[in-house]
Amino acid sequence: MANGTPEIEYYDHELNIRRVIEQSDLQSMDQALNICDLSSLERKLRLWQKLIPRIKPYYAVKCNNIPVLVKFLADLGTGFDCASKNELKLVLGLGVSPERIIFAHPSRPASHLEYAKEHEVVNGTVDNEFAIYQLTKHFPNSNIIVRFKSESTKALYLLGEKYGCDSEADAPDLMLLSKALGLKVTGTSFHVGSACSEVEAYDRAVEKAENIFRFGELIGHKMDLLDVGGGFPGKNDELFEELAAAVNTSVQNRFPDERVQVIGEPGRFFVEAAYTLICKIHAKREVRNKNGKLEKNMYFLNDGMYGHFAAMFYRPEELTPVLYLDDVESRPKFKSVIWGPSCDSQDKILDDCLLPNLNCGDLLGFRNMGAYTVPIASPFNGFDVPVTRFFAKRP
Template structure:
């Protein structure tokens, strides 16, 4: 790190996690290490352009707001989905133009709206009449993007209970209200839920979006922006390909007019697979049965649900650790439980695992931990959050 700015280390061909571990001397450190491969973001962006060529990705800053990541995405030319004044400040601070930003939070504090107005960030979401009146008072020149509810049947984090109006009952009324108040509705948006695993969900949502566009145009609004939200999987490219196929088919059918700008809010898609967390076992406990044989091994590691493994607590995900032992032949495995470092009894990472008999000082890794980890991490109980080191391929 130079002048407080993390340095990017370069590698040839493929990032070797074992080599990074060997060079980092993690056994002598108490702090876990987060290894972030920035080239993974480049590969994901190329995949996006290949499979969804008409849709402009706007990186969801809330997914991982590390300044190095945000600047990297800005340099790649993506748009941005911001949800607060501080996220706007960060993105704008990296030279991103306001036109590349959507203020995608339907219920924004007044001070945040005023900042958006000062910075000329005109596109923002809204989903109820109270927010329409708030915009009338504090940012009447903004472009209202009407957010409606359309959830996937399978998603890690459903959002419909909190945000989104009813597409049939509420959307026409809100557009009529905006017209009566001389406000501009310029598009519509939805979010099927974070971590969507149902590729038909986007087809249902796009059918609702088409109807909202038609009603808006009948009312007299100039509708030219469609935001299909996020929810795209980050570590399952086969599922993403199925989703992209459904989206493309539905877009071609329902929004053939190329003048309509279509954007999205992917976060997990870019970040999930970009990071690997390496933790050290600092304590161990054996649970034995009445015969004295090992029944369960418990391992206590230096990161947990208050750190970069928060996703195991907040989302219904299962993380599978990998070991870095030098094995000449397969080792016997035992039922194992992994605990985080805090005193919280809920700070349990995984259970019902079968792992080799590990020792204090051994390292274990967790892949696909780039999404919704760093922003949630806190030094609870006085334990440091993991250090992040950044890597990038010399050439792709």
């Protein structure tokens, strides 16, 4: 680690997770270990550029804000979706130009707007009249991106209850108000929901965006930015290919004018598959019935629901542990429960799973742990969050 910044370790062909584990001396560590393959981000960017080349990705910083990772994406040339002053500071501090940033939060504190104004981050989203009046005072020269609601029927969680105006009832009024106050509306945005799996969701949203563009141009706004938001999966490239094809078709049909800049806000897409979390069993309990027969094993790990599994509180997901043991497939399996380290009885990672008989010191791996893990992890109950080692393929 140089000047407090973690170093990137390089590999030649393929990252060997097991070798990293063997070199990390996890038996002497109380903390879990994150293994981050930064080259996974580069592969994801190439996939994005291949399948939806017209849409420029603006990485959603909230998904994983580790500076090493954000800088890696910045060096690759992505744009950035920031939602706060601190996220703006992070990205601008890495030398990213303000033109590569969208301040994508419809309800921003005044001080955050002042900071954006000072650093010329002009593109920002709005979904209500109070935010527009706020801009007249704090950032009248900003470019207003009207965010409307258009949600998927198949997404892990939706955002429309909190953000996004009605595309028919509210969006025209917001554009008229902006015009009356001398403010510029330059585009529109939406978000179909996190980890969307409904191919048709984007076409419905782009159709609404087309109508908003037409009305904006009709009343004299120069509309030149379409933001298709996020929702793209991070660990299912086949589904992403289907979604990308639908987005391509919809955008080209409804926005054929290449002068309209089209951007997206992928977060999970880039970082979810980049992380593998390695946890150690630090305690074990055998639960037996009154006849002494084993009913289940309970294992206690050094990370849990207040650490890098925190997203499972609001997005329950069945995880499949990877066991770094020899002959694991041939061993008999037992009903097992996996707990996190805290005193909270809600700190349960997996219930009623089948695992071989494990011991204290054995390691469990969890893949696809890069999205909405690092930023919301906390050292609750005094247990440290995992450490991270960064790797990339040698140039």
